[in-house]
Amino acid sequence: MAPLPGNFQGGLLEGRSQRAAQPWPPPGLAEALTTLGLDGEREYAGDIFVSVMAGQALPKTDLPRAVTAEMRALVVDWLVQVHEYLGLAGDTLYLAVHLLDSYLRVAPVRLRHLQLLGVACLFVACKVEESTRPEPASLCLLGAGSFSPAQLLRAERRLLSRLNFQLYYPGPLLCLGLLAALARSRPRVVLLATYFLELSVLEAEAAGWEPGRRAAAALALAQSVLLHEGGEGPELGLYSKAELGPIEPCMARAALRGPAPGRAAVFLKYARPQRQCISLTAARLLSRTCPAPP
Template sequence: MLVPAVSFNPDSPRVPVPDGVAAGVSPGLQERPPGPRAPPGLEEALSALGLEREREYAGDIFAEVMEYLGLAGDTLYLAVHLLDSYLCTGRVRLQRLQLLGVACLFLACKMEECVLPEPASLCLLSAGSFSRAELLRAERRILSRLDFRLHHPGPLLCLGLLTALTGSRPQVMLLATYFLELSLLEAEASGWAPSLRAAAALNLAHRVLDGEGSRPELVLYSPAELDPLEPCMVRAALRGPEPGCAAVFLKYSRPQHQGTSLVAAHLLSRPHPGPP
């Protein structure tokens, strides 16, 4: 029994998973033949997204586009925090939302990265929607509106600390990281404290991989506090490559992430055995 305390819609769309992924097998334990080959899970991901005809270009997409900036995970969470903080201060025209998001990413890079991406490189992400000068002006507006309050202890940092405290193995940490990143797409998770979000992701990852009796003994939150948060992450994982989730699903189906999104969808969608 994997996640009996987590309720989710049994009619949620299921993500196709490879036949070679056995039930209960932790990510990273599948043997891969040597030599160049398509990333594990690529065929399933393309099929789920309806992009079977793009197979010729999929290898380049996985190898280059998704590694375009090569930024740290903490940069993502800080950029989202800055964007949310700015939006809480007033309205933003829809046409300027993309510019605001990229400007928040640029500021997050300045806080978290050792090597900054060039503003021109960030402008390329918009396909010409705004110029370098507009990006720099947006950066100044954000700094002024937020009064230069840019530091934020993100949930990824909290997850690393909790993982060390509980002695969780790398496979659990990777699955928890996936759940944590999926929570960025969920409106109901936006109000959760970073440490609470990290604890819920780690707790859920332990239960999915090791069963109900494998909860880590977290010193910050009780199961009663964490259990109500987990269905949000479960629903996001079961939606898989639906619009709005496809980027995270594809990212974690790559070999660098050991096909975690596919394994998670497989384990979460398995029918629960009834009582003896």
């Protein structure tokens, strides 16, 4: 197994005195990569772990004046529906939302163009993550004719230009897969953690959380909610409770909110039998320990 680079302490670990010293790389890292189908990459296990887990959060800046957190959530909720309808990969959704949040931090956006920006972000994310991508015309049809293919392509050029083509993003879903494999989490726990993680895309503040910390919070919350079922693997200790503290309550509140107007897509998606009705289970179990959200 390759040793971790010397600057790793200055990235993932620096300034985290509340966490006890942990062995690095984490025990079982190479085996976790095998679980994820990366058996051929065991030699680079340490480098892969650093690349995935040391992803940076976006700057904690306010949304543009014309865009409220609720308007952003409305667009992201619609993107979740389009993403599911097209049967796209999970990483595509997280990249699209990351591009949306990145653009909102560097350029002004008129409210009437927010949906067009969201579709442009999804279009670019498909080019990065998917083997085949939807045609501009089909995306415009899903937008109910609110914009044309020419407008979508212009929005794509603006997006790429303002972001300087910085499209690499080791998203939280990849981090969750790695952390769950390390912790030997059961499939039901991983499913619940995936639900919590996807709920977080609706929250504007989630862009200020590092992908690895966000994934760790989702996994920790899922393990806590399903604690009565037992059988969990070892705690990784990559993040202290204080570091996960602001994130877990946000995810819990979102799960308790249920299918609220403009924020229903993720809840309803995970309420289906194909996903074990896990959103209903989460709301029921959380309601026993958490107060209802305002």
